[in-house]
Amino acid sequence: MFKSTTSKLALGVVALVVVAGYPAYRYIFGATVVDVDSTEQAQKIEDYANPAAFTTPLQLAKMMKEDDKLIVIGALNPAKGDTPISGSFTFWRGDYSAQKSAYDYGGMRNTADEMEDLLSRIGATPDSPIVVYAANKHHDAARLYWQLGLLGHENVKYLDGGLNAWLGAELPVGNANPTVEATDYVAPNKNETKLATIEMVRNAITDDDWVIIDTRGTDEFDGTSVKSGAYGPGAIPGAVHINWTKAVNEDSTLKTAAELKALYGDLIKGKKVISYCQSGVRSAHTTMVLEEVLGAADVYNYDGSWIEWSHAFYEEGREGIEIMNGGKS
Template identity: 45%
Template sequence: MNKKVISSLTIVVALVIGFFVYQNITAVKVQEVNVSAQQSKINEYAHPESFITPEELKAMQEDENQDVVAIGVLKSKDEAIPGSFVLWRPDYQESKEVPYGGVAAPKEDMEKLLSDFGVKEDTTIVTYAANDQHDATRLLWQLKVLGHEDVRLLDGGLNVWIGAGYETAAAAEVGDRPKTDYVATNFNEEALNADLEEVVEAVENTEDYYLLDTRSESEETGSDTKQGAFGPGKIEGSDWIEYSQATAEDGTLKSKAELEELYADVLKSDKEIICYCQSGVRSAYTWFVLTQAIGYDKVQNYDGSWIEWSYNAYEKQDPAVAEHTENGKF
């Protein structure tokens, strides 16, 4: 076999391997879910009104008397639920220069975003993602901070939508719905978002606070530092339950009984729970599980999370933060 043939075969093999790797990383995994079982599970949650099935969303979209806006948190706008808008993290995060990234966009930016999407105060907003629902719950959390009343998570996301036999399409564009002048009249940041000062207080006041690390085990032990963080470690005294443990094999949320068992130690503490991760995304998923599925009301999401904490520990060398950092390398 001559060198040209070998070279050509090598290129073909590389392309084939690259294609399958790309597919495995980016492709939406189709999930077929039993409709009645899913609805029965949702009905047992503390707040079933915060969840929606593909069948319910489809029916709402087809009912001209229903005002519903679906928003997918996806990296691509090419494959989405028909009629839905698509965002990615930079679209709803702080756009101004800050020493660390990942924090929520300010109230005014979120109001403009919803205005562009034609959202009114009484519009039903459905958030969804693909393959992993933590990005959908992060956006949902920000909408709850904004004070929007009717926000629902599509249980299982785009995966179960496709699994139900429904089509996908390119995302909607701004202007497809008449723009509105959305105003967040019930802004609720203080109740749902823990800031750095409160987290420091939580470390020093274990009688009233319970810190919950929702990152991967390698991040929690300090053996891995994700891009964007300023150093390894965890917040002193925090317990660890990775956010993904709340998800069933089919990509939907586990049953209430399973979740109560998973978070048994957290729930029996009867304290104010502060969840954190790298940048408040995975911890928003845990916040959603605890508050909406289980019904434990005393929960906050730490928006700045490990990125902000590690910035203050490593870059600013704030002693109030550094001395409360475990598994760090200063």
């Protein structure tokens, strides 16, 4: 189902590698091109609990031709130099994250009002069908998916395989961020039904009805490394470690429902779930998988994640906030 392909920019890449080396190639041309069997991909999605939450590159290309109200949003890091899907709009984390003055730490989502303004600028309405995508790891698309859910925007799809699979299907790129007439987007149902707060997490630690999933890398979970933005090493007590990447294939597409049930099913059966990572991005991907692929009913993404929790422990010494796999120096 997966096969790497050679970029049409091969000659330019060779020249760049000669001059600057392979790391520069990965930095500038960050989206790996992958071939995905579209028939198998579509069938896989049909087996998900909510297939309407996902789409394939070929399905998206068809929608873009047939529905002029469709809005496609790429969560793409401009520093990587990825060429966006033609006709899509591009955001990056600074666009949908909280202002620096809003919290004593970073990584939090922006407000619903700020999201409304962002969507108004790209001509969205509450009835607009929206497709989100990213490149390579795709958790940033899941973060946008989650934040749109907090607005109550119902018609949102995640592009399986993202820009990588789109490129593999040789679909058009470039000519992004079209000029459109602004709207006055009003969220249909602002809510926090998919949001975990620090208080919820603290209570869940000692409640057998809950399970907390740490979706970070092993080195973060076991306290041997600390990502920039966090205030010290460690993990939330009692958390079960399942790296979010275990839910995806080598080609970055999602695994089958059967595979994901084998990964998460016994752990979450009969439980309410909180997922967390460094700043609620990777955990948003796990939240989406548990909800939309496996049909879990009570799944919450901890927006503050390790940044907020470590700030509360290391900086504030807040009562009731403890850690494992780390400690105050």
